[in-house]
Amino acid sequence: MLKSALRLGLAAVAGFALALPASAETRITYKSAKSSSSYYQMGVQIAEAMKAGSGGDIIVTVEESQGSVQNVMETRARGGDYVFTTPPALVGLAQGGKAMFEGKSSPKFDEIRALFPIPSLTMHFVMSKESGATDFAGMEGKTILLGKGSFGAREGEKYLKLFGLEGKVELAEVELSNAVPALKNGQIDGFVTAGSWPAPNVIEAAASTDVTVLTLTDEQIAQSKRAKLVIPAGTYSGQDADITTTSLPVVAYTTTAMDDDTAYAMTKTFWETKAKMGETARWWNGVDEGLMGTITGKIHPGAQRYYEEVGFALTDAQK
Structure with missing residues (x-):
């Protein structure tokens, strides 16, 4: 009798367990x-x-x-x-x-x-309007923030060499996180950053001061050996035309x-x-x-x- 009751009890528990929904998480x-x-x-x-x-x-x-x-x-x-x-x-x-x-x-x-x-990862070369730079040649003699250790810093340094600007720009000793305030107070003329677009620090820079985000020529893109990417006009404040740049x-x-x-x-x-x-x-x-x-x-x-x-x-x- 006791064995029968135990068997019935175990069967009931097993039935209840089977009735519970299986977790698909x-x-x-x-x-x-x-x-x-x-x-x-x-x-x-x-x-x-x-x-x-x-x-x-x-x-x-x-x-x-x-x-x-x-x-x-x-x-x-x-x-x-x-x-x-x-x-x-x-x-x-x-x-x-x-x-x-x-x-x-x-x-x-x-x-x-x-x-x-x-x-x-999209390259942005951000220059203050006050610097007068509208292309890479215009970066000569300017103070540029590349940052340190990041993909953007390494890529930015590579482009300066590729486009004949090595030793012709002054590299700022400022953390990239301080790029926007440094640009606003004239401590730097521009900064280089890589990230998704729209890039938060570029949005902030464009909203707080007049900037130009440089466009690369097809020849420069070919030299970089990176993928071509077009940032549509209107992505950033004051940006009236598409920006052609590179991406990883x-x-x-x-x-x-x-x-x-x-x-x-x-x-x-x-x-x-x-x-x-x-x-x-x-x-x-x-x-x-x-x-x-x-x-x-x-x-x-x-x-x-x-x-x-x-x-x-x-x-x-x-x-």
């Missing part, structure tokens, strides 16, 4: 950039969009990072819940064991797969350790919520199907499924 770690950067803000926006767009099924935790190289290196120890951002060129270097990845190769690097593009693509990646269904769900949710994100942060409006061509490596099979559904053309190298 997927937790993802998203690693992007320093907390003070626009790319960290993008990570927060993506986390919010994933939660809302998936009905709470995808929960993203944003982790601060010291940069793209660290993001790639961490794939060696991370699992299928890891998403990170980096330029596609760095993935290629990691997989080839070149440059900063020399001697640090890992089979894990070969498992890196793309999910979707995010706003590109940035992509959200994971590895083959992520299951296909999760990669599919994340990619689908990103594209379906992108327009909504663009209503409050205009940098998302620069992300469209055209940026798919900037993904030079392989795309995760789960993400491929979504792109095939919506008719995005993929190259053989991306499959």
Whole structure:
């Protein structure tokens, strides 16, 4: 009798457990950039969009990072819940064991797969109207802030050399975070910054003082060996014409350790919520199907499924 009652009780508990809805919640770690950067803000926006767009099924935790190289290196120890951002060129270097990845190769690097593009790192050469500079030649003899250690600083220094300005401009010893007040008080004539567009510090500079954001010629863009990008007229206060500049693509990646269904769900949710994100942060409006061509490596099979559904053309190298 006691055994029968126990069997009935256990059966009832088992039935109740089966009746409970299975949790479909997927937790993802998203690693992007320093907390003070626009790319960290993008990570927060993506986390919010994933939660809302998936009905709470995808929960993203944003982790601060010291940069793209660290993001790639961490794939060696991370699992299928890891998403990170980096330029596609760095993935290629990691997989080839070149440059900063020399001697640090890992089979894990070969498992890196793309999910979707995010706003590109866009070069801005911002000059005060008072400086009179309207092109790169006009920068000669001016005081320019490049910053230190960032992609924008390295790229800005490269362009000064390429365009014959090395040693012909005075480089300001000021932190990039102080660029706008330094420009307003005449401490500098201009600054160089790289980030998504519209760039917050360029918006602030254009709103608080008259500035000119320099346009690059097609010849200069070819010399830079970077992608051409056009910032539409009206993006910044007082900007009456398009700005032609260069950019470095940035992509959200994971590895083959992520299951296909999760990669599919994340990619689908990103594209379906992108327009909504663009209503409050205009940098998302620069992300469209055209940026798919900037993904030079392989795309995760789960993400491929979504792109095939919506008719995005993929190259053989991306499959």
